[in-house]
Amino acid sequence: MLSLDFTNTVDDRLSDQPTDSLTSYERFLDWAVQKNITERATADKLAEAETDPEQALNRVRELRELLYRLLSAAAGKKRVAEEDLDSFNGYLAEAMSNIRITQKDGGFDWYCCPGCSGSESVLYPIVKSAADLLVSAQLDRIRVCADPQCGWLFLDSSRNRSRRWCSMESCGNRAKARRFYQRHQQNQGEQEL
Numbered sequence: 001m002l003s004l005d006f007t008n009t010v011d012d013r014l015s016d017q018p019t020d021s022l023t024s025y026e027r028f029l030d031w032a033v034q035k036n037i038t039e040r041a042t043a044d045k046l047a048e049a050e051t052d053p054e055q056a057l058n059r060v061r062e063l064r065e066l067l068y069r070l071l072s073a074a075a076g077k078k079r080v081a082e083e084d085l086d087s088f089n090g091y092l093a094e095a096m097s098n099i100r101i102t103q104k105d106g107g108f109d110w111y112c113c114p115g116c117s118g119s120e121s122v123l124y125p126i127v128k129s130a131a132d133l134l135v136s137a138q139l140d141r142i143r144v145c146a147d148p149q150c151g152w153l154f155l156d157s158s159r160n161r162s163r164r165w166c167s168m169e170s171c172g173n174r175a176k177a178r179r180f181y182q183r184h185q186q187n188q189g190e191q192e193l
């Protein structure tokens with residue numbers, strides 16, 4: 001899900017040394033192309049036209065941190081700060097006034113109006129995805145990964161709602177290795193006694 005993927009562009013968020021994979025505005029645009037929210041040619045044009053890429057990156061990160069606060073509060077069943085809600089509604093109002101629907105075979109799709117080709121337009125689909133998630137029935141399936149350092153958000157679509165890790169391959173295995181190591185240490189301790 002786009003809004004969750006966006007918040008997950010920081011690794012080990014809860015550790016002392018979080019790693020931000022959006023290290024530049026261009027990296028953000030690469031990510032946006034990869035997520036199909038903009039086309040390569042548009043992204044290249046935006047990168048070229050941006051006079052202050054550092055500030056543009058700051059805006060991207062600001063939105064990401066705002067979404068993280070909103071969605072992780074939802075995961076913890078907490079109320080969000082009014083201030084954050086106001087900021088989000090500001091983003092939403094702007095996004096919604098620029099998003100249109102278009103007809104395609106067998107249905108409709110969202111698109112940004114031709115006039116809104118500025119750098120902000122790349123953020124609109126992310127904002128809309130977050131709003132859709134916040135008002136959806138899936139809200140109570142948002143989880144924060146149980147790894148003490150990871151901090152990634154995910155949707156728990158397991159039937160008994162028992163998924164704990166963002167991914168079994170990374171954090172799930174990390175936990176398994178930790179348990180194995182602890183058991184091993186314990187066994188060794190017992191042998192030495």
Ligand SMILES: [Zn+2]
Pocket residue numbers: 145146147150151152165166167171
């Ligand atoms: Zn994780």
